[in-house]
Amino acid sequence: MDPIQRITxxxxxxLDALLTVDGPAWGLLVIKATGRQAGTVYPILERLERQGWITSSWDDxxxxxxxxxRLYEFTPDGVDAAxxxxxARPSAATPAPSAATPARPARSARPVTS
Structure with a gap:
């Protein structure tokens, strides 16, 4: 299993959508669970499969x-890594405030006039 080079x-x-599904998931299920477009989800699924995180097979x-x-399922190593x-997502998704930059006061909303 190769590490993911870009963790977006x-x-x-x-990954979260695949973890929450009990058993194999298909592309449309992942699209609906994530709210992402097919053009985003399918390339990610393909990349995860190439890297050995998931396997896929055709539904019979x-x-x-x-x-x-097309059904997607984690490999044993892939599920642990995912x-x-x-x-680790919440701590990585919330950047720590910089000590060097003081907080700015909030601007009051002004009506736009033309």
Whole structure:
């Protein structure tokens, strides 16, 4: 399993969505869970698979109408690494205030006139 080179907010969202699903997840389920566009989610899923974090397979359910689903599931190492990244997210997502920069007072809202 290769480490993730770019840990972005959308990547963390996808990892979190995959962690919350009981069993394999398909792309549309991840899209709905994250609120991200397909053009963001599918490249992340592909990258996670190339790096060995997840595996994918085609759904073989023939009774369900519609196109076949591509199912995504964590590898054993991938699930542990994803849990670590998602657990560390709140501290990484909130930058610490800089001691060198004093806090600015809030500006009062002024109506815009033209």
């Amino acid at each position: 907010t959308p990547t963390l969202d996808v 359910e023939t009774d369900r109408p519609g196109p076949r689903r 849990r670590d990244l998602v657990a």
